Amino acid sequence: RKEVEQDPGPFNVPEGATVAFNCTYSNSASQSFFWYRQDCRKEPKLLMSVYSSGNEDGRFTAQLNRASQYISLLIRDSKLSDSATYLCVVNRDDKIIFGKGTRLHILP
């Protein structure tokens, strides 16, 4: 089993809809969690960190479920500009593990 797993998608979602991604991790000793966004032919950039209590940044909400070992990202009122690949990242000690990403296409 891979240490970090994501549904590769693509998720094709109409503009204005709500979309949610999950990411599962296998090592219970994982310490910190992030969502990155990567646009086509660009470098990944941090979207948000994921805290145990859950956190929100505008239309984006991230949650962590340590018992079930997954993190989630919810995007509300999706925009065309949200089309990208979303990468889940898990840190453990000095190790940083990237998921393969979930592709999101927002349809006009």
Add this chain to the structure above:
Amino acid sequence: NAGVTQTPKFRVLKTGQSMTLLCAQDMNHEYMYWYRQDPGMGLRLIHYSVGEGTTAKGEVPDGYNVSRLKKQNFLLGLESAAPSQTSVYFCASSYLTYEQYFGPGTRLTVT
């Protein structure tokens, strides 16, 4: 404040040629990384460094060497390029294992 820069942006090599990719960061980060990204494979860690003068192997280190002689620079070398090394190479840096800042990438084609 340029963040993370990579040179060159594009390169085409013939099989067996060598080259060095340069990564520079101006954020005083201790940690630096080299990744490759291939379609369907996600980001894979080649080598990383947790400080000046230190390097360590990542997930796919074979065929690559690295050096971190200065804190701000991390070099990735290909001694004898192979077509399997055709990829997009990203460098990143971070303060410990917090947010990683990525460079714009180098697109390498080996023919």
